[in-house]
Amino acid sequence: MILKNAVIHVGDGDVFLGDMRVSAGKIVELGKALSGDEERDLSGMELFPGFIDSGNFLGAQDMAYFAKDYNENSHPVTPYLDIWHSLDPDEISLQELYKAGITSMVASPGNEGVLGGTCAVVKTCGRNINALTVRRDAALKVSFTSEVIRVFRDKGGPKTPMAMAVLLREALARTEYGPDYRSQRTREVMDAVRSGKMPVLAACETAAEMERFFEVTAPYPDMKIILTLSYEADRVREAIQERGAAVVLGDTSRNSVQLARRIDFAQLTEMAKSGTKFGLTLLGPDSPWGRETLLWNASKLMRTCQNSETVLQMLTANPADLFGVSKRIGRLQAGLDADYLVYRGNPMEKCGAQLLETVIDGKTVYQA
Numbered sequence: 001m002i003l004k005n006a007v008i009h010v011g012d013g014d015v016f017l018g019d020m021r022v023s024a025g026k027i028v029e030l031g032k033a034l035s036g037d038e039e040r041d042l043s044g045m046e047l048f049p050g051f052i053d054s055g056n057f058l059g060a061q062d063m064a065y066f067a068k069d070y071n072e073n074s075h076p077v078t079p080y081l082d083i084w085h086s087l088d089p090d091e092i093s094l095q096e097l098y099k100a101g102i103t104s105m106v107a108s109p110g111n112e113g114v115l116g117g118t119c120a121v122v123k124t125c126g127r128n129i130n131a132l133t134v135r136r137d138a139a140l141k142v143s144f145t146s147e148v149i150r151v152f153r154d155k156g157g158p159k160t161p162m163a164m165a166v167l168l169r170e171a172l173a174r175t176e177y178g179p180d181y182r183s184q185r186t187r188e189v190m191d192a193v194r195s196g197k198m199p200v201l202a203a204c205e206t207a208a209e210m211e212r213f214f215e216v217t218a219p220y221p222d223m224k225i226i227l228t229l230s231y232e233a234d235r236v237r238e239a240i241q242e243r244g245a246a247v248v249l250g251d252t253s254r255n256s257v258q259l260a261r262r263i264d265f266a267q268l269t270e271m272a273k274s275g276t277k278f279g280l281t282l283l284g285p286d287s288p289w290g291r292e293t294l295l296w297n298a299s300k301l302m303r304t305c306q307n308s309e310t311v312l313q314m315l316t317a318n319p320a321d322l323f324g325v326s327k328r329i330g331r332l333q334a335g336l337d338a339d340y341l342v343y344r345g346n347p348m349e350k351c352g353a354q355l356l357e358t359v360i361d362g363k364t365v366y367q368a
Contacts, residue, residue, distance in 0.1 A: 011316035025362035050103025050339035054279030059092035081117030234267035251284035308348035
């Protein structure tokens with residue numbers, strides 16, 4: 001199939017009017033005046049890569065009982081856990097995130113443990129968990145938020161930020177491990193984190209939490225850091241840029257969040273222009289909200305950014321690069337999965353832009 005005459009947004013800043021050839025669930029070729037296959041005219045339409053949510057726990061909530069399968073809560077330090085084992089493909093599909101153009105997401109453990117386990121990148125629609133999975137062990141989830149203290153203060157766990165810092169420091173400094181599975185799995189994960197082969201997705205809502213995290217991890221310059229729910233990132237701009245950290249901006253669609261954190265979107269825009277990579281998630285301080293919030297959050301950034309391709313990268317190429325899945329998703333590029341969106345209008349620029357079709361692995365999963 002050749003999609004003809006569309007405005008093609010590659011996802012990394014490039015835009016052109018042209019064609020895209022798709023076959024067997026993959027993007028085969030992009031160019032102009034392509035021929036040789038069945039054609040579909042998309043004149044007046046715009047093509048985008050499928051959007052990527054940069055970290056939430058949808059699919060691991062156990063919706064029937066709200067068991068919160070994304071938080072272990074047996075111990076504040078559990079780097080050996082893998083969120084993949086808590087994911088329910090039916091729960092993921094029932095969210096219908098693809099109706100808002102979200103074709104992939106980073107499934108993450110929650111914020112109730114200092115080291116909560118590893119994240120996985122999954123598609124948002126598929127027949128089983130193996131079919132959904134793009135990558136396991138995409139990042140190690142860390143939390144420096146007050147959620148850790150709330151959960152563990154009465155369980156013999158950390159009661160203060162001081163104790164949380166010690167737990168992380170000890171986990172990073174540990175060099176001796178036992179022969180059992182948990183110990184060997186912990187070694188595997190922590191070695192990957194210290195060397196930068198696996199990034200950390202660190203929940204730090206306030207500037208103070210971010211500064212504490214940077215201080216504890218300073219002895220590990222190779223560590224790749226992705227801050228998430230970082231509503232005060234603009235206040236520690238210099239530290240973020242010096243460390244080369246990325247930022248996942250949580251849900252800002254509620255005014256209470258903006259008032260509490262006094263988010264400076266202009267500063268966030270300047271950080272993006274200076275090279276800091278941003279991702280977006282519909283996850284808020286308490287829980288994930290509706291699928292529409294991802295684009296609402298993008299619209300807040302557009303007020304100061306003005307460059308729609310920069311904001312689009314936060315939903316496509318940036319998270320793909322950050323979580324090590326750029327050879328599968330995140331761009332409209334030959335060889336990548338055929339995950340794409342057909343829009344009338346540009347949703348980064350117009351609230352009235354209409355999503356006409358969502359395609360995952362070459363199959364239409366939503367059509368308006």
